[in-house]
Amino acid sequence: MSTLLDEAGPSASSGWKSYLPASWTKSGPIVPVLRFSGAIGVATPLRPGLSLAALASAIEKAFTMRGAKAVAIQINSPGGSAVQSMLIYKRVRALAAENNIKVYVFAEDVAASGGYLLALAGDEIYADPSSIVGSIGVITATFGVNELINRIGVERRVYTAGRSKDTLDPFLPEKAEDVERIKALQRDVHDAFIDLVKSRRGAKIEKAPIDLFTGEFWSGRKALEFGLIDGLSDLRSKMREIYGDEVRLKPIASGTSWFRRRRGVFAEGEGFGFGFSPGGFAADLISAIEARALWSRFGF
Helix, strand or coil: CCCHHHHCCCCHHHHHHHHHHHHCCCCEEEEEEEECCCCCCCCCEEEEEEECCHHHHHHHHHCCCCCEEEEEEEEEECCHHHHHHHHHHHHHHHHHHHCCCEEEEEEEEECHHHHHHHHHHEEEEEEECCCCCCCCCCCCCCCCHHHHHHHHHCCCCCCCCCCCCCCCCCCCCCHHHHCCCCCCCCHHHHHHHHHHHHHHHHHCCCCCCCCCCCCCCCCCHHHCCCCCCCCCCCCHHHHHHHHHCEEEECCCCCCHHHHHHHHHHHHHCCCCCCCCCCCHHHHHHHHHHHHHHHHCCCCC
C-alpha cells in the first residue's frame, strides 16, 4: 500500500526532513568526543576532579557508540594524581583494543604531567602551537609551619601507631629520613612514567636533542619538534581532514551531578582511617588550593 508521501513523489518525501533539526537527519561518519578537563584526582567545590570513577561511564559510552569511526579526546589538565592518571589511561587503551577503535587526543591549554600521561592514551596526539605540553616528572609539595606555631604559642598534639605515620607533617621539623623516603617513592613513579612515554612514543622521541624527563614543559610547537605530539591542529579541523566535512562530532558528558559530588564531600572525614581526609568546607578549601597550585605552575 502506498503512502501519501509515496504518491506525492520523492520531492515531498525529502521535503519533510527540512522541518527536523539538522542533527537528526545529517548523515556522515560519527566520532564521539570525550573531554578531560581539570586537575586529576583533585575535587574542587564546583568541579569534580578527573578520576576513573567520574569518567568510566562516559568512556564506555564513547567506545561502544554504534557506528563510531574513532574516539576523540580533548585534554586540558595540569596533572594531579599519578594513580588516577594511569587508571584512566588504562581504561581508554583497553576499550580501544577491545573495540578496535583509533584514539585521537587534542591538547588544549595544558596537557602536562598527569595531563600528558592521559594524552599518551591517544594513537595520535595533536596540540595548538601555544599549548603547554610535557612536565614528565613527579612533584610533592608541602609547607613547614612548625616555627610559626611555636611563635604564636600553639601546642599541637599528635598520636600515631607506626613510627613513620607523621612523615612530612608540616607542623613538625623536616627529617632527612622522611625526605629520602619520599624521593625514593617519587623515583619509582617517575620511572613508570618514563617507561610509558618511551613505549607509546617510541622512535618519535629518540632524536630529541634534550632530556625530555626532567619535568620541563614546552609549547606545542616545541613538543612536536621533540616528538611528544604528532601535529599541530584542533579537533574539528583534524576530524574533517580525516573523515570529511560531513563528520559528526558527538560530545559525551561524564554525567556526574553536582549533588552526587557534594554527597561525596559530606561523607568524608568521619571516624578513623589510614590517612587524614578532612570533610565539608575544609576539604573544599584544601582541594581548591591544590588545584590552583597545579594550574599556576603553567601560568594559568
